[in-house]
Amino acid sequence: MGDAGNERNELMELNGADIVVRCLADEGVEHVFGYPGGAVLYIYDAIYKQDKFQHILVRHEQAAVHAADAYSRSSNKVGVCLVTSGPGVTNAVTGIATAYMDSIPMVIISGQVPTHAIGEDAFQECDTVGITRPCVKHNFLVRDVKDLADTMRKAFYIARTGRPGPVLVDIPKDITAAHCKYTAAKGEPVLRSYTPVVKGHQGQIKKAVQMLLQAERPMIYSGGGAILSDASAELYDFVKLLGAPCTNTLMGLGAFPFSDQQFVGMPGMHGTYEANMSMQHCDVLIAVGARFDDRVIGNPKHFAQNARKIIHIDIDPSSISKRVKVDVPIVGNIKDVLVDLIAQYKTAAAETRQNTDALAKWWQQVQVWRGKECMKYAGSTEVIKPQSVVQKLWEVTEGDAYVTSDVGQHQMWAAQYYGFNKPRRWINSGGLGTMGVGLPYAMGVQMANPDATVACITGEGSIQMNIQELSTCRQYHLTPKILCLNNRYLGMVRQWQQIDYSSRYAESYMDALPDFVKLAEAYGHVGMRIEKPSDVDGAMREAFKLKDRLVFMDFITDQEENVWPMVKAGKGLTEMLLGSEDL
Amino acid sequence: MKHVISVLMENAPGALSRVVGLFSARGYNIETLTVAPTEDATLSRLTLVTMGSDDVIEQITKHLNRLVDVIKVVDLTEGPHIERELMLIKVRAVGKEREEMKRMADIFRGRIIDVTDKAYTIELTGNQEKVQAFIDALDRSAILETVRTGVSGIGRGERILKL
Numbered sequence: 001m002g003d004a005g006n007e008r009n010e011l012m013e014l015n016g017a018d019i020v021v022r023c024l025a026d027e028g029v030e031h032v033f034g035y036p037g038g039a040v041l042y043i044y045d046a047i048y049k050q051d052k053f054q055h056i057l058v059r060h061e062q063a064a065v066h067a068a069d070a071y072s073r074s075s076n077k078v079g080v081c082l083v084t085s086g087p088g089v090t091n092a093v094t095g096i097a098t099a100y101m102d103s104i105p106m107v108i109i110s111g112q113v114p115t116h117a118i119g120e121d122a123f124q125e126c127d128t129v130g131i132t133r134p135c136v137k138h139n140f141l142v143r144d145v146k147d148l149a150d151t152m153r154k155a156f157y158i159a160r161t162g163r164p165g166p167v168l169v170d171i172p173k174d175i176t177a178a179h180c181k182y183t184a185a186k187g188e189p190v191l192r193s194y195t196p197v198v199k200g201h202q203g204q205i206k207k208a209v210q211m212l213l214q215a216e217r218p219m220i221y222s223g224g225g226a227i228l229s230d231a232s233a234e235l236y237d238f239v240k241l242l243g244a245p246c247t248n249t250l251m252g253l254g255a256f257p258f259s260d261q262q263f264v265g266m267p268g269m270h271g272t273y274e275a276n277m278s279m280q281h282c283d284v285l286i287a288v289g290a291r292f293d294d295r296v297i298g299n300p301k302h303f304a305q306n307a308r309k310i311i312h313i314d315i316d317p318s319s320i321s322k323r324v325k326v327d328v329p330i331v332g333n334i335k336d337v338l339v340d341l342i343a344q345y346k347t348a349a350a351e352t353r354q355n356t357d358a359l360a361k362w363w364q365q366v367q368v369w370r371g372k373e374c375m376k377y378a379g380s381t382e383v384i385k386p387q388s389v390v391q392k393l394w395e396v397t398e399g400d401a402y403v404t405s406d407v408g409q410h411q412m413w414a415a416q417y418y419g420f421n422k423p424r425r426w427i428n429s430g431g432l433g434t435m436g437v438g439l440p441y442a443m444g445v446q447m448a449n450p451d452a453t454v455a456c457i458t459g460e461g462s463i464q465m466n467i468q469e470l471s472t473c474r475q476y477h478l479t480p481k482i483l484c485l486n487n488r489y490l491g492m493v494r495q496w497q498q499i500d501y502s503s504r505y506a507e508s509y510m511d512a513l514p515d516f517v518k519l520a521e522a523y524g525h526v527g528m529r530i531e532k533p534s535d536v537d538g539a540m541r542e543a544f545k546l547k548d549r550l551v552f553m554d555f556i557t558d559q560e561e562n563v564w565p566m567v568k569a570g571k572g573l574t575e576m577l578l579g580s581e582d583l
Numbered sequence: 584m585k586h587v588i589s590v591l592m593e594n595a596p597g598a599l600s601r602v603v604g605l606f607s608a609r610g611y612n613i614e615t616l617t618v619a620p621t622e623d624a625t626l627s628r629l630t631l632v633t634m635g636s637d638d639v640i641e642q643i644t645k646h647l648n649r650l651v652d653v654i655k656v657v658d659l660t661e662g663p664h665i666e667r668e669l670m671l672i673k674v675r676a677v678g679k680e681r682e683e684m685k686r687m688a689d690i691f692r693g694r695i696i697d698v699t700d701k702a703y704t705i706e707l708t709g710n711q712e713k714v715q716a717f718i719d720a721l722d723r724s725a726i727l728e729t730v731r732t733g734v735s736g737i738g739r740g741e742r743i744l745k746l
Contacts, residue, residue: 129597130600133597134608138651138652158651192654193651193653193654318642318645318648318649320645322642
């Protein structure tokens with residue numbers, strides 16, 4: 001029966017909207033985040049009639065994209081969202097750019113005015129492929145229903161292969177109504193102009209191995225690429241094999257376990273003293289899916305002052321030798337390259353011994369740097385220290401939660417003080433730095449991991465950029481715990497104003513904040529306001545016991561606490577301010 | 584340094600805008616750009632002249648290769664190659680000038696392709712330097728209008744940019 005049924009299906013005439021739905025089902029999509037509108041009515045009608053995937057109705061298109069983005073980040077499936085033409089698309093652009101900067105595999109389906117109306121300034125028309133072109137991996141405008149299924153398959157294929165990224169498919173309304181024969185996919189699409197590399201060049205890997213074996217002060221610097229290619233296990237083996245210190249960037253946190261002795265913390269602008277010093281003073285640096293971002297290495301001229309050899313593994317050649325000169329580039333999928341690297345290293349190490357004396361000396365140096373204890377901060381019994389809230393969260397969730405964050409001081413504290421031991425647990429906007437992602441990210445994570453503990457660390461500024469999503473959470477019984485570190489300031493802006501603009505706090509103060517407890521209650525959730533350090537533990541435990549409720553915890557925190565250490569923009573990586581005494 | 588970059592890409596709607604958008608977004612400059620379908624109408628061949636240090640050119644070629652519609656990218660300046668540009672130039676040709684213009688066109692192996700009482704339109708091909716030299720050789724006030732295609736390039740000998 002099954003076979004006969006399939007055969008019949010394959011020859012069936014479907015309309016464009018049904019083809020979209022069939023393609024999504026064929027790709028194994030289980031959740032689509034979206035918002036309806038005129039141009040996508042046929043697609044929504046087709047969604048109404050199917051039961052393969054669930055549609056999650058958000059309250060603003062930006063949130064649909066963020067949620068699909070986090071769905072992907074936390075599961076490695078392709079996130080899918082659906083928006084209407086014109087304002088639906090323009091609202092989605094922030095979300096698309098956010099995903100693009102962090103290389104997140106996503107497919108965005110957008111409605112478009114009918115083909116005959118394109119270019120006539122029709123109602124809710126915009127040049128979607130034009131507007132999104134600079135912030136997608138690729139985009140398509142479907143001009144013929146016969147191309148629709150093929151285009152959808154290409155979109156998924158392009159999104160998830162090579163360096164992943166968002167792909168947009170713009171579908172005019174008349175295409176969704178037109179009929180054509182539907183044939184099920186036969187294997188992966190083939191694109192002559194798109195053939196991503198997987199395996200690394202064996203000769204280059206050999207060069208890297210020789211360089212590593214001769215290293216006296218090796219250092220491993222891994223980034224978001226290690227997480228995107230699911231290479232944590234290989235990275236762990238490699239770090240153990242090398243015996244070198246390892247740092248994970250903001251995007252790479254959790255790829256190598258925080259609690260491991262070889263982990264020296266996050267590098268960069270708010271990285272640890274030991275991570276930045278090791279990055280600067282190593283003699284062989286191996287970058288694994290990281291891109292020497294300005295927030296990670298600071299001023300590239302200062303970084304280049306110390307002579308060191310650099311090995312760079314990345315799937316995207318354009319990330320190599322972009323900001324720093326690389327000695328041994330290896331283009332390929334991180335996971336595959338690491339497998340080969342480990343194998344070659346083991347063979348070569350049997351002949352050429354690693355310089356263990358030098359390595360021991362290097363570790364002595366790293367321990368001295370560690371001795372600075374740069375992450376220590378002054379506690380208080382009077383005001384809630386934001387760092388302590390993050391540490392308490394780790395304690396209450398036993399370090400096993402999915403943590404999303406918004407952007408600002410709270411994001412850095414979350415990254416610094418929630419020790420991530422597993423990949424895909426830390427969900428934040430690293431590249432674009434988009435305020436407002438935290439709550440929709442928590443929604444996406446929860447949809448992908450229904451039984452997981454999900455916490456959203458946010459601030460009173462960021463949370464208001466997408467607070468309407470509390471309503472979506474209510475509708476779909478999504479129960480993340482929101483930890484709002486409320487300091488009544490746009491904290492990171494205020495910190496820079498304090499340091500660089502003689503404490504002239506221009507527009508960084510938040511007056512007339514809503515009563516977040518009442519607001520949470522108005523949306524049907526639980527609200528808590530925590531003002532005393534002694535109440536933090538009890539409140540958090542109570543909140544996490546309410547498994548089937550969303551709890552909004554409004555922590556009134558130390559108003560002028562700063563994020564330390566800090567490398568000011570444009571400064572060298574080791575020109576660190578360790579605390580207010582360095583100002 | 585000047586580089587002549589040749590790109591083979593899908594003859595798809597929007598493909599050209601991706602190339603141009605890449606240059607403006609990343610702050611690279613385009614001196615000339617010429618594009619047309621190849622003998623295979625599904626493919627477009629694009630020649631682009633740009634200036635930049637070796638590092639910049641390396642990034643440009645990497646980013647071009649990253650575009651999904653792009654099939655192959657070659658920096659023609661890395662090896663022996665031929666560059667040609669076509670110019671159509673309308674010049675004033677009255678009285679004694681008529682003979683002089685004809686002679687100039689001959690010297691540069693140009694062809695007069697349109698004639699009126701007062702003007703000639705001359706077709707001239709060559710590399711950028713030759714085309715520029717012709718313009719420089721003329722009295723500026725005699726030039727009524729110029730239109731240049733920008734450089735097209737191809738590798739010498741067996742060097743082939745194909746699928």
